[in-house]
Amino acid sequence: MNDPKFVLKKSGAHFYFFLTAPNGEVILNSELYGWRGAAEDGIASVKQNAKLDEQYDRRASKDGHRYFVLKACDGEVVGTSEMYREAARMEWGLASVKENAARAEVEA
Numbered sequence: 001m002n003d004p005k006f007v008l009k010k011s012g013a014h015f016y017f018f019l020t021a022p023n024g025e026v027i028l029n030s031e032l033y034g035w036r037g038a039a040e041d042g043i044a045s046v047k048q049n050a051k052l053d054e055q056y057d058r059r060a061s062k063d064g065h066r067y068f069v070l071k072a073c074d075g076e077v078v079g080t081s082e083m084y085r086e087a088a089r090m091e092w093g094l095a096s097v098k099e100n101a102a103r104a105e106v107e108a
Helices: 036-049 087-100
Strands: 005-011 014-020 026-029 056-060 066-071 077-080 105-107
Touching: 005 036, 014 036, 026 077, 026 087, 036 066, 036 077, 056 087, 066 087
Parallel strands: 005 105
Antiparallel strands: 005 014, 014 026, 056 066, 066 077
């Protein structure tokens, strides 16, 4: 098993990050940011807000898949999960973000 980590990437002129669980599975994706510092601030916000259940919105897509978003204190979305077929699997993913985000290191 590995440690959880935030992976910071550049795509064209934008930056984004994703959070992986110890098993390497991606459990949260960010939006695109215009500069690296903004993406790093996004990671800090995920670390700060991940433990707080009230910062999560549990949602359903039009085709019935479940997913969640993590919001910053100002209501901005800082991370989005993958799509899950079952609500129980979505809750497992959310719990993994809660457990792993604060201790995850950043890999650029």
